[in-house]
Amino acid sequence: MGAYLSQPNTTKSSSDGGNSSMSYGFSAMQGWRVSMEDAHNCIPEFDKETAMFAVYDGHGGEEVAMYCSKYLPEIIKEQKTYKDGKLQKALEDAFLAIDSRITTEEVIKELVQIAGRPTEEPPAEKVAEEDDLDTEEAALLHEEATMTIEELLVRYGQNRNAVKHAAAISAAAKKVSTPHGEATGDKEDGEGQKKEGLNGEVEEVVDSSKKVKEEVDSSKKVKEGEGVTGGSKLRACRRTGGGEASATDGGESGSSNGKEKAGKAEGDAGPSCSSATSKPAGDSQSRFFDDSEESEEGEEGEEEEEGSDEEDGSEEEEGDSSELEEEDTEEGEDSEDEDGEEVCLPGMDGKEEPGSDSGTTAVVALIRGKQLIVANSGDSRCVVSERGKAVDMSYDHKPEDEVELARIKNAGGKVTMDGRVNGGLNLSRAIGDHFYKRNKALPAEEQMISAMPDVKVLTLNGDHDFMVIACDGIWNVLSSQEVVDFISERLKPDQNGKVRPLSSVVEELLEHCLAPDTSGDGTGCDNMTCIIVTLRPHPTQSDETKKRKHQEEADGTEPEENGNDGKKAKSD
Incomplete structure (x- = not known):
């Protein structure tokens, strides 16, 4: 109630x-x-x-x-x-x-x-974690540098099809760059058919030369970009979305919008990362093609071919994020008076003192x-x-x-x-x-x-x-x-x-x-x-009772019900 x-x-x-x-x-x-x-x-x-x-x-x-x-x-x-x-x-x-x-x-x-x-515990452990943050990041970067593309894709929540075709993409890249590509390709295809996938399933090899050729460029992007820059961005985004971002949203805004945003980041690391880095990731991918004159054409082609995907995917998530930001902004505007002075209630900063x-x-x-x-x-x-x-x-x-x-x-x-x-x-x-x-x-x-x-x-x-x-x-x-x-x-x-x-x-x-x-x-x-x-x-009633008892002891008489004193009762 x-x-x-x-x-x-x-x-x-x-x-x-x-x-x-x-x-x-x-x-x-x-x-x-x-x-x-x-x-x-x-x-x-x-x-x-x-x-x-x-x-x-x-x-x-x-x-x-x-x-x-x-x-x-x-x-x-x-x-x-x-x-x-x-x-x-x-x-x-x-x-x-x-x-x-x-x-x-x-x-x-x-x-x-x-x-x-309850009094707050001294933040000794929290400080220690922050002090060790750089060490943890260095260890994580070293670990990722030694990982295969397939493992990186799995770690950062890429779609299942990309994992299944990762081996085929790698083999196709070698096939194109080898003079005896046909023989080598056959050999690698055979090995690829027998190789067990990361999910315990036999990975299928795409025989369509056209599809393989199209995915060579994608492989090049993954190797050159995602493995270094993209991977770092995804890792950082997961950390921010899962921990620091939620603390910031909850602590600074103190609003339901902030909590909603933090909850979204914690509940689903993939979408939150896409939402946070979709535009920067797209920009970084386009920069990987500036070694040749095809760079501009590749960028335009990508925009045309992947336009629908971006609109349905990352841009949609960007829209969700921007809507939340707009709500925060509107609430911020509501929390100010006409003169621009801050107008908010006690406890809105996330704590009560x-x-x-x-x-x-x-x-x-x-x-x-x-x-x-x-x-x-x-x-x-x-x-x-x-x-x-x-x-x-x-x-x-x-x-x-x-x-x-x-x-x-x-x-x-x-x-x-x-x-x-x-x-x-x-x-x-x-x-x-x-x-x-x-x-x-x-x-x-x-x-x-x-x-x-x-x-x-x-x-x-x-x-x-x-x-x-x-x-x-x-x-x-x-x-x-x-x-x-x-x-x-x-x-x-x-x-x-x-x-x-x-x-x-x-x-x-x-x-x-x-x-x-x-x-x-x-x-x-x-x-x-x-x-x-x-x-x-x-x-009070108790005072009257005490007074009457005192009169009884002093005069040896019992007061009348009408409240007359003992002397009057005695003379009667």
């Missing part, structure tokens, strides 16, 4: 926690996606005065999101601006700092380990005293409920937005009709994704994909009930107000005055947003991660 599972993975990772001034509930679910790429932080005791909550929505792999959840908290604390109490600037500095670290070799190695990708071809959104909330500071890069979101009204504390960064579009174009990129940067990412800010951050003339915050966050600050008061931080798997299904309404309804005490754990409310929200199937436009099919933070202590 492509990027989706046949059935959703609804297993949830959930937790609850808090301190004397706040409580939180968290839950995450993989859903329909083939892997879980989200990460988070819930740190109510970030320092003595501050709490930190964050959600990271990875793309192209989970490694950058996991790396951020592991290291961003400490990087924030390391910033001088954080130590100076300038939290807004500290978050900006921290986002850019961790994004810069992802380009270092040490961090890339760690990202590879987090992703669980964590941090370059993967990244993550990040929305981070710091609570210090009455101040809420939220930094966001990407399309994850933070929302605060103010007496049941949704207050957005972050801005979704989408490529088609005016500010984002201007930066993308200034950096040399473009946004396609479906709202994607250079046809790839459908968001315009993220940590990682350094494939899109290669304009050396611009600072990090002005690249087409920027890690620079927008930061908003809110002074909290009694009207603020709770805060929600979630990835776009939630916000693509429900609006900010719909999420606030959903949670508000479920945070109300039940008839017995009991309240639900926050994590159970989050779990119900994830289930509510999960699509029943993947037949739609992808809404409800993404990974889902959400954190609810109440901006005051949240009494």
